[in-house]
Amino acid sequence: MADRGGVSKKDSHVHGSESFPVAVYRVSDIPGRTGGGKCGEFVNLPLHWHREAEIFYMETGACRYYIDGVGYELGAGEAIFVRPGALHWAKLEDVERAVSVSVTFHPDFLSGVANDITSSVYLPAIFEGGVGQGQVFSRKIAWQSEIIDDFLRIVELFDVPEGDADERHTDVTLKLKGENDGSELRIKSLFLDIFYLMTKNSASRRAGKGGSRSAYKCLLDSIDYLHAHYNEKLTLSALAAKALMSEGHYSRVFSKYMGESPFSYLNSYRINRSIWFLVNTDMKIIDVAPECGFPNVSYYNRRFSEIMHCTPTEYRRENSGARYASADENDFKDD
Numbered sequence: 001m002a003d004r005g006g007v008s009k010k011d012s013h014v015h016g017s018e019s020f021p022v023a024v025y026r027v028s029d030i031p032g033r034t035g036g037g038k039c040g041e042f043v044n045l046p047l048h049w050h051r052e053a054e055i056f057y058m059e060t061g062a063c064r065y066y067i068d069g070v071g072y073e074l075g076a077g078e079a080i081f082v083r084p085g086a087l088h089w090a091k092l093e094d095v096e097r098a099v100s101v102s103v104t105f106h107p108d109f110l111s112g113v114a115n116d117i118t119s120s121v122y123l124p125a126i127f128e129g130g131v132g133q134g135q136v137f138s139r140k141i142a143w144q145s146e147i148i149d150d151f152l153r154i155v156e157l158f159d160v161p162e163g164d165a166d167e168r169h170t171d172v173t174l175k176l177k178g179e180n181d182g183s184e185l186r187i188k189s190l191f192l193d194i195f196y197l198m199t200k201n202s203a204s205r206r207a208g209k210g211g212s213r214s215a216y217k218c219l220l221d222s223i224d225y226l227h228a229h230y231n232e233k234l235t236l237s238a239l240a241a242k243a244l245m246s247e248g249h250y251s252r253v254f255s256k257y258m259g260e261s262p263f264s265y266l267n268s269y270r271i272n273r274s275i276w277f278l279v280n281t282d283m284k285i286i287d288v289a290p291e292c293g294f295p296n297v298s299y300y301n302r303r304f305s306e307i308m309h310c311t312p313t314e315y316r317r318e319n320s321g322a323r324y325a326s327a328d329e330n331d332f333k334d335d
Helices: 117-127 142-156 183-201 213-228 236-242 245-259 264-279 285-291 296-306 311-318
Strands: 022-029 044-048 051-060 061-069 070-074 077-083 088-092 097-107 170-173
Touching: 051 142, 061 077, 070 077, 077 142, 097 142, 117 183, 142 183, 213 236, 213 245, 213 264, 236 245, 236 264, 245 264, 264 285, 264 296, 264 311, 285 296, 285 311, 296 311
Parallel strands: none
Antiparallel strands: 022 097, 022 170, 044 088, 051 077, 051 097, 061 070, 061 088
């Protein structure tokens, strides 16, 4: 396990198994305070990437979903495709409850003979190129509605493991209902139908917003540094230096791709990391603050309340006994 400061954007979690590299996750969050007085859950899906492709679906609620720095608005009933290796993260809208379902799968699951046209032309265009990247699928367009139906048919073949259902926050890995009964073939066929529809109807898209790809890569280097040193004193000049930019240019590039200022992002990241300590340890809040990079407990309390709509003490009391996979250190450890 990596130490608390040595976090990485690489998600080393195993998705599915070697023989069936497909995993389905259902997450329910309360982004802000609800009428019942509950505290907010996680403010976002932390920035990460993995070797698997992913289809993310908003069942209820809404979010702004970022892929390689480009933000996409997702409402209830809409889905988005994320190619392997793409950096992605999300901010939930301030609604009573947001429920999302994601299916993560390794491209090898769909590959056939190395030189057949499916494996040599169509799938590389999706998994390595720009076909479908950042495509938001909506019920308003017929072929996109078909993709959503195929996605939901895949999800229907999975179920919540007994004892894992929860009326509050859930972050559950679903289990295949009919393992070894041919369900794997059905799932593979549904994926192929999804990518047929994407290939037929989607134009290639370039990552980014027309800016310099090298500038974006430099920005990612600075974010790597921020993640590794989030619990230390960070300055704008240090972050800009990691990106090989001036402070002013760095702030503009960061806001363009990430949708917020560097220190707004840093505070949100520190708050998310502090939640792990609140829920999983008995550490005093006065000690959690410096552990997560806040100079003093009063500043920590103020920032926490602004983002989570409750104090750290209230959050700990209302979520005692919970365990959040998305805040567990294992999700940030290096390979």
